[in-house]
Amino acid sequence: MTRRGRIVLKLPVWAACLAPLALLAWRAATDQLGANPISFVTNTLGDWTLRILLASLAMTPLGIVLGAAWPVTLRRLLGLFAFAYACLHFSVWIVLDFFFDWARMGEDILKRPYITLGMLALLTLTPLAVTSTSGMVKRLGGRAWRRLHRLAYAAGVLAALHFIWLAKVGRTDQYWHAAVLALLLGVRLVHWGVRAVRRRRAAAAAVGATPSAASRP
Amino acid sequence: MLIKRAERFTSNDVTDPALYLSRRELMAGAAAWALLPGASAAALPAPAPLQATRNVGRSLNEPPTKYEHATTYNNFYEFGVDKDDPARLAGSLRPRPWSVRVDGLVQKPKTFDIDELLRLFPLEERVYALRCVEAWSMIIPWIGFPLAALLGRVEPAGSARFVEFTTLLDPEQFPGQRPGFFGSSLDWPYVEGLRLDEALHPLTLVTVGMYGRVLPNQNGAPIRVVVPWKYGFKSAKSIVRIRLVREQPATAWARANPREYGFYSNVNPAVSHPRWSQATERRIGEFRRRTTLPFNGYADQVAALYTGMDLRKHY
Ligand code: HEM
Numbered sequence: 001m002t003r004r005g006r007i008v009l010k011l012p013v014w015a016a017c018l019a020p021l022a023l024l025a026w027r028a029a030t031d032q033l034g035a036n037p038i039s040f041v042t043n044t045l046g047d048w049t050l051r052i053l054l055a056s057l058a059m060t061p062l063g064i065v066l067g068a069a070w071p072v073t074l075r076r077l078l079g080l081f082a083f084a085y086a087c088l089h090f091s092v093w094i095v096l097d098f099f100f101d102w103a104r105m106g107e108d109i110l111k112r113p114y115i116t117l118g119m120l121a122l123l124t125l126t127p128l129a130v131t132s133t134s135g136m137v138k139r140l141g142g143r144a145w146r147r148l149h150r151l152a153y154a155a156g157v158l159a160a161l162h163f164i165w166l167a168k169v170g171r172t173d174q175y176w177h178a179a180v181l182a183l184l185l186g187v188r189l190v191h192w193g194v195r196a197v198r199r200r201r202a203a204a205a206a207v208g209a210t211p212s213a214a215s216r217p
Numbered sequence: 218m219l220i221k222r223a224e225r226f227t228s229n230d231v232t233d234p235a236l237y238l239s240r241r242e243l244m245a246g247a248a249a250w251a252l253l254p255g256a257s258a259a260a261l262p263a264p265a266p267l268q269a270t271r272n273v274g275r276s277l278n279e280p281p282t283k284y285e286h287a288t289t290y291n292n293f294y295e296f297g298v299d300k301d302d303p304a305r306l307a308g309s310l311r312p313r314p315w316s317v318r319v320d321g322l323v324q325k326p327k328t329f330d331i332d333e334l335l336r337l338f339p340l341e342e343r344v345y346a347l348r349c350v351e352a353w354s355m356i357i358p359w360i361g362f363p364l365a366a367l368l369g370r371v372e373p374a375g376s377a378r379f380v381e382f383t384t385l386l387d388p389e390q391f392p393g394q395r396p397g398f399f400g401s402s403l404d405w406p407y408v409e410g411l412r413l414d415e416a417l418h419p420l421t422l423v424t425v426g427m428y429g430r431v432l433p434n435q436n437g438a439p440i441r442v443v444v445p446w447k448y449g450f451k452s453a454k455s456i457v458r459i460r461l462v463r464e465q466p467a468t469a470w471a472r473a474n475p476r477e478y479g480f481y482s483n484v485n486p487a488v489s490h491p492r493w494s495q496a497t498e499r500r501i502g503e504f505r506r507r508t509t510l511p512f513n514g515y516a517d518q519v520a521a522l523y524t525g526m527d528l529r530k531h532y
Contacts, residue, residue: 034289034300035282035285035289035290035501036300036353036501038499038504039353039499097506098506099505099506104497107494111489114492165492168298169473170294170298170393170401170402171402172398172399
């Protein structure tokens with residue numbers, strides 16, 4: 001892809017990922033965060049962390065479904081934005097919500113399953129963010145890097161569970177988010193399955209023949 | 218006995234309603250505002266003023282939460298599960314005409330018209346702390362009369378041990394009662410309950426107004442109870458029936474999630490909810506968390522109701 005093409009693709013992603021922050025900043029500046037601003041900010045950041053994380057997890061399945069290469073070029077950017085939002089969400093919890101009351105925070109991490117899950121989701125995302133540079137891909141080697149970055153799905157599952165656990169009776173958006181995640185995982189599983197079957201068939205056909213196109217990874 | 222003050226309480230003692238009114242009108246003027254959370258309450262007309270005498274002895278000496286916050290940040294699932302749903306959707310509730318049936322194990326069951334109730338009992342204002350199970354709190358100047366006075370009228374029978382409150386069931390007026398894609402949030406109608414001695418406690422208030430005005434729809438119009446030493450959900454809103462019974466009522470939240478919500482639900486910093494530690498709370502309008510007080514600060518008045526009870530078990 002040309003440099004120009006990459007910019008055209010990535011610019012809207014930057015804009016879309018920064019817009020929620022800009023809106024939040026505008027609301028804060030104009031006193032429109034409602035009666036419980038800390039909770040509002042925490043929840044808004046949590047919502048966008050999850051949405052952007054799901055968007056990053058959607059790129060590979062989207063590439064598969066469309067048979068296109070461009071979605072995957074957005075994966076890293078979206079993943080890093082998800083991590084940045086998660087860090088902000090976590091920082092608000094530490095600074096605004098608990099105001100550095102480490103004892104209480106420690107207790108919450110251990111005792112509230114939803115906090116434990118959120119913490120695990122963030123911890124799972126961290127090595128992925130650290131190894132997201134091209135240099136790291138080279139250093140780890142493509143295979144090991146790809147294997148490590150499958151953890152993104154684990155982070156997605158942990159985040160979805162964090163949301164399901166914290167959402168009170170009567171809310172439904174937590175299930176919609178989980179359903180989207182399940183769909184994305186489903187596309188991948190089907191794809192893996194199809195590929196495995198093709199590979200096996202190709203291997204069988206390849207006995208005495210030249211490798212077919214289907215056996216390409 | 219009630220402690221009464223000779224001077225008429227005017228709402229100016231709390232917050233000048235004209236002040237919130239002008240604010241609300243201003244907000245309504247800004248067209249873009251309508252899309253923002255918390256602001257849509259501006260679309261509802263401000264409730265009429267309501268005179269009451271402040272009961273100083275039963276009032277906290279703390280500044281009330283902003284009226285704007287107390288009327289836009291609500292848990293009232295009959296309108297929806299989000300905090301701004303009640304303020305946004307409360308226009309569909311019709312608080313007049315309204316009647317409340319008081320019956321069950323009583324000598325003189327009776328259906329009271331809301332306006333009759335307002336005439337029958339002298340209204341007092343009480344500034345109470347409201348503590349939500351979600352670990353936030355407000356200070357609200359309620360207007361009402363003790364539930365004991367109302368129950369006295371119907372003469373509870375000796376066999377009555379509990380009082381059950383039922384909220385209006387009407388999906389036309391309460392959009393939150395219409396089943397959604399994943400079913401209903403709670404089993405309607407909303408039912409709450411108190412032990413008879415809790416119901417008769419002088420702090421338990423039948424409430425018809427707040428901030429010097431008639432109760433806004435989103436706060437449980439036209440009539441609700443306020444039980445200040447318990448988590449907010451115990452204080453049933455928009456009540457149509459009060460029934461005295463022998464057995465402990467099956468209350469809405471305890472039915473929905475018995476592990477998380479007990480029948481007593483006294484504010485208790487030592488017993489944490491699986492989702493929210495109850496040790497601290499955020500007072501709406503404040504930045505730092507406060508430590509939560511046993512019985513929401515009313516321990517000296519109500520702790521005696523529970524002597525000998527294990528409040529960890531009866532949470
Ligand atoms: C990848 C990581 C994470 C994701 C995707 C995420 C996502 C979310 C979402 C979707 C919500 C619900 C927002 C709403 O109610 O609309 C939320 C709320 C919340 N999250 Fe996270 N979260 C993450 C990590 C964390 C961490 C590390 C913590 C703290 C240790 C945390 C603490 C909270 C808290 C305190 C709430 C508010 C709960 C409430 O309102 O009762 N989250 N988060």
